[in-house]
Amino acid sequence: xxxxxxxxxxxxxxxxxxxxxxxxxxxxxxxxxxxxxxxxxxxxxxxxxxxxxxxxxxxxxxxxxxxxxxxxxxxxxxxxxxxxxxxxxxxxxxxxxxxxxxxxxxxxxxxxxxxxxxxxxxxxxxxxxxxxxxxxxxxxxxxxxxxxxxxxxxxxxxxxxxxxxxxxxxxxxxxxxxxxxxxxxxxxxxxxxxxxxxxxxxxxxxxxxxxxxxxxxxxxxxxxxxxxxxxxxxxxxxxxxxxxxxxxxxxxxxxxxxxxxxxxxxxxxxxxxxxxxxxxxxxxxxxxxxxxxxxxxxxxxxxxxxxxxxxxxxxxxxxxxxxxxxxxxxxxxxxxxxxxxxxxxxxxxxxxxxxxxxxxxxxxxxxxxxxxxxxxxxxxxxxxxxxxxxxxxxxxxxxxxxxxxxxxxxxxxxxxxxxxxxxxxxxxxxxxxxxxxxxxxxxxxxxxxxxxxxxxxxxxx
Numbered sequence: 001x002x003x004x005x006x007x008x009x010x011x012x013x014x015x016x017x018x019x020x021x022x023x024x025x026x027x028x029x030x031x032x033x034x035x036x037x038x039x040x041x042x043x044x045x046x047x048x049x050x051x052x053x054x055x056x057x058x059x060x061x062x063x064x065x066x067x068x069x070x071x072x073x074x075x076x077x078x079x080x081x082x083x084x085x086x087x088x089x090x091x092x093x094x095x096x097x098x099x100x101x102x103x104x105x106x107x108x109x110x111x112x113x114x115x116x117x118x119x120x121x122x123x124x125x126x127x128x129x130x131x132x133x134x135x136x137x138x139x140x141x142x143x144x145x146x147x148x149x150x151x152x153x154x155x156x157x158x159x160x161x162x163x164x165x166x167x168x169x170x171x172x173x174x175x176x177x178x179x180x181x182x183x184x185x186x187x188x189x190x191x192x193x194x195x196x197x198x199x200x201x202x203x204x205x206x207x208x209x210x211x212x213x214x215x216x217x218x219x220x221x222x223x224x225x226x227x228x229x230x231x232x233x234x235x236x237x238x239x240x241x242x243x244x245x246x247x248x249x250x251x252x253x254x255x256x257x258x259x260x261x262x263x264x265x266x267x268x269x270x271x272x273x274x275x276x277x278x279x280x281x282x283x284x285x286x287x288x289x290x291x292x293x294x295x296x297x298x299x300x301x302x303x304x305x306x307x308x309x310x311x312x313x314x315x316x317x318x319x320x321x322x323x324x325x326x327x328x329x330x331x332x333x334x335x336x337x338x339x340x341x342x343x344x345x346x347x348x349x350x351x352x353x354x355x356x357x358x359x360x361x362x363x364x365x366x367x368x369x370x371x372x373x374x375x376x377x378x379x380x381x382x383x384x385x386x387x388x389x390x391x392x393x394x395x396x397x398x399x400x401x402x403x404x405x406x407x408x409x410x411x412x413x414x415x416x417x418x419x420x421x422x423x424x425x426x427x428x429x430x431x432x433x434x435x436x437x438x439x440x441x442x443x444x445x446x447x448x449x450x451x452x453x454x455x456x457x458x459x460x461x
Contacts (some may be wrong), residue, residue: 021046055398075129
């Protein structure tokens with residue numbers, strides 16, 4: 001390999017450091033005080049992540065961030081969103097006077113372009129000075145090729161923003177890939193600095209969770225846990241409510257979340273059993289879901305059929321979605337068989353009230369969409385905390401005016417699944433508490449080091 005080829009190889013792997021951000025030139029009055037503080041910090045940082053609870057106004061913050069980057073660089077910003085969320089961005093932009101345009105690859109006159117993640121391959125990174133990823137936690141749902149393409153697209157852009165409601169509980173993969181996409185520590189560098197491999201000895205260290213699924217694999221090194229969260233707080237801001245940043249919560253109060261559990265009995269027990277037994281392991285759980293599919297779907301359909309109110313029926317299997325669509329009069333299903341345009345059309349029809357009951361999977365519709373007009377959902381058992389959390393947060397979010405009812409429908413053999421989900425919810429709360437606590441600690445250190453009085457030089461100098 002020649003010296004020129006080697007230099008080209010190094011350049012292709014390197015991050016564009018840019019050093020830092022810049023002082024914002026436009027922070028409109030429509031921003032709440034905590035939103036103003038977050039946008040100001042993200043712009044000064046240059047490459048940052050905003051982890052905020054649903055309904056705290058990430059869309060507006062991303063738009064203001066993008067407008068400031070355009071003014072600073074006189075270039076373009078690309079905002080990537082989940083499917084059907086681009087329409088919401090356009091509506092918000094019109095409301096607040098920010099000029100944007102939806103695009104499938106064409107540049108046009110607008111400086112801020114919005115597109116779905118699935119259409120990223122139509123764009124050239126060299127045309128943009130800034131990139132913002134809305135609901136960035138969805139990146140884990142894409143295959144490795146798509147994730148790599150998104151990271152590569154962002155890698156050399158001087159200004160980058162990730163916005164997400166919450167990372168999955170103790171999901172070090174997400175935190176590592178987010179850091180890498182922003183140009184901070186790479187994923188493997190993060191693991192080697194803060195963690196040790198405990199695949200063959202789960203008792204080593206404090207196992208907050210796994211970085212690859214299954215038994216604990218990566219655990220914190222001896223005293224690395226607090227430095228780890230301090231490091232995350234150096235490039236991310238986590239906020240569940242404005243008071244996490246020292247602001248007033250008066251305008252941001254969640255309504256009640258009412259979770260009801262409905263256990264349905266199968267027509268007959270599993271082969272070899274006289275009565276229902278809890279399912280253990282993925283194989284038995286899959287068998288249990290297939291065996292009780294009709295009973296669960298009939299129960300879920302009965303809970304939404306005659307209410308006259310909007311509702312979402314979340315499914316995990318294609319057969320569940322098809323059966324629910326047939327059982328609920330007027331229900332519309334968004335499935336993987338639909339084209340992207342068909343999915344968007346159906347989501348918009350539900351959001352506008354033209355469809356009363358929507359049937360879909362969390363992997364398709366649980367990210368980014370705002371359904372505050374709806375306050376009822378049915379869900380089947382799942383081990384994925386993030387999918388469950390995001391599904392509920394489409395409705396139970398700041399700005400919702402009614403109590404939200406979530407009906408969990410499970411078979412008498414799926415009790416372990418629901419228990420595991422609740423355990424993960426407790427882990428997520430602990431992780432968020434760590435992020436908020438260390439973020440506050442870092443802010444205190446920064447404030448403590450800022451000069452408060454002018455320095456006086458002694459006369460003899």
